[in-house]
Amino acid sequence: MVNWQVTATTIYCDAVDDEVTLMVYKDGSVKCTGYEKYRQPSREISKLLERKGKQLNRKLECEGLECYRVVQYKEKLFAEEAKVE
DSSP states (O other), rough: TOOEEEEHHHHHHEEEEEEEEEOOOOOOOEEEEEEEEEEOOOOOHHHHHHHHHHTTTTTTOOTTTTSSHHHHHHHHHHHHHHOOO
């Protein structure tokens, strides 16, 4: 991964009970499709989260770009890159 610019993976995010795609850029910045969809959800998405949350007996909400899922993936990538170099 020496010349990489961006890498992505899709994971299940239990914070929103949905699959999201995490993207990590070479400069260390991150992007999460769940953050874009669930951070400030539309009325429709809010109702969906509320319904799913009631079924799961817990509140569903995005934890932001500093959630442990994003941080772990980013740290894993940069640790792998450090081993290669």
